[in-house]
Amino acid sequence: MTAVDLPAVPRVLIAEADPWSRDLLKQVLLNVRCDARLDVCADGQQAATLLREKTYDLILADWELPGVDGLSLLRSVRQKRRSLPFILLSSRNDSASVREALPLAPTAYLTKPLNMEGLTQRLQDLLLNEGESVYCEIAPLAPGMTLPVFLERRREASDGAPLRVDVKNAVAHSLTPDGLDLERLEDQVRMDPQITAVLIAAANSAGHHGTPVQTLSAALHALAAGQSMNLILGLALKHNVVLGDPALVAYAERHWQLSQDTADYARRLARMLELDHERCYSAGILHRLGDLALLRCLEDWRQGGGALDDEAIGESLDTYGAAYGSALRTRWRLPLELRQLIASIYSLEGGVYSRESLVMNLAAQMARLTEREGLEELASSKTARLLRVGLSELTRVRKA
Numbered sequence: 001m002t003a004v005d006l007p008a009v010p011r012v013l014i015a016e017a018d019p020w021s022r023d024l025l026k027q028v029l030l031n032v033r034c035d036a037r038l039d040v041c042a043d044g045q046q047a048a049t050l051l052r053e054k055t056y057d058l059i060l061a062d063w064e065l066p067g068v069d070g071l072s073l074l075r076s077v078r079q080k081r082r083s084l085p086f087i088l089l090s091s092r093n094d095s096a097s098v099r100e101a102l103p104l105a106p107t108a109y110l111t112k113p114l115n116m117e118g119l120t121q122r123l124q125d126l127l128l129n130e131g132e133s134v135y136c137e138i139a140p141l142a143p144g145m146t147l148p149v150f151l152e153r154r155r156e157a158s159d160g161a162p163l164r165v166d167v168k169n170a171v172a173h174s175l176t177p178d179g180l181d182l183e184r185l186e187d188q189v190r191m192d193p194q195i196t197a198v199l200i201a202a203a204n205s206a207g208h209h210g211t212p213v214q215t216l217s218a219a220l221h222a223l224a225a226g227q228s229m230n231l232i233l234g235l236a237l238k239h240n241v242v243l244g245d246p247a248l249v250a251y252a253e254r255h256w257q258l259s260q261d262t263a264d265y266a267r268r269l270a271r272m273l274e275l276d277h278e279r280c281y282s283a284g285i286l287h288r289l290g291d292l293a294l295l296r297c298l299e300d301w302r303q304g305g306g307a308l309d310d311e312a313i314g315e316s317l318d319t320y321g322a323a324y325g326s327a328l329r330t331r332w333r334l335p336l337e338l339r340q341l342i343a344s345i346y347s348l349e350g351g352v353y354s355r356e357s358l359v360m361n362l363a364a365q366m367a368r369l370t371e372r373e374g375l376e377e378l379a380s381s382k383t384a385r386l387l388r389v390g391l392s393e394l395t396r397v398r399k400a
Contacts (some may be wrong), residue, residue: 376391
């Protein structure tokens, strides 16, 4: 089947167990055909049910699906539609697995981690005629929609924060003749809350087990070079991942800087006190994720035709910023210990505090000080006294 044979709007099924790989496949496909009617599922049984109920123009399925595996899905499809495009994905790259799949004539057999350029080219060949491109207009807001209702509805479906880092340049600067250098990549992206959160979440997903991953470095090594690069590059394909409204950009810059200052102070304090400084850095860089995600949703509101001014932005952040952050950290299943550290930035509850929680709270207070404000009052605070950190130590941390 060629692109010429496709209906005006193709229907595509994606069956992939891992949520982050599933999202990546969705973004790559929509980047090729933004108008595609797309169904996604996480197990083979659901995929089999959908295949019985609907007629698809393209299927992408992982061999390692739970329930009914991808190879069984391919076998079932080939019994009815020999020419239906079917891309089989797998972590198996051995010759025996390839020989097992080939008699069922998959349109492509792609091994993980996926080659993004290769996958994109395959999809373009299958879903577009030569020289064809598809443009999708931004849907206008529903009549009568108000900003509070819009933000309330988007809270549980937010796609996260805008990107602070140019991911293509970050990956390019991290490539060496021997492949992707993970330490270089970490240096390039560690100041970006969205990248940090997504990689930590992906490293803790169903495909990875063991001790919860709470730092960017641990996430990069758990995912390895190929998957890390794919996830990072995939973020650039998402809608409104770069803010366009100058007022929203200004707010984002302030939140990024506050995150960075908190993370840097937390890392220095933790090092000085011989605590887990990388975990403290992660908590600091992530603690404004909700505010940044809200700004990205406000960009959607503006592009949909909604009115937006500085007062509306400020009120929205005050009302919904914390809720957006809590919803994201829960939905992305960030480790509880990391969420607790982030919570300690805002308040210390109960009578017993871990030293790392105290570090986070103190670092956030330092980050909120202006350059003209002194550290004397902070040095006499309850948090500093519990940590036994005085004015001289705080001065060293600030000047480091």
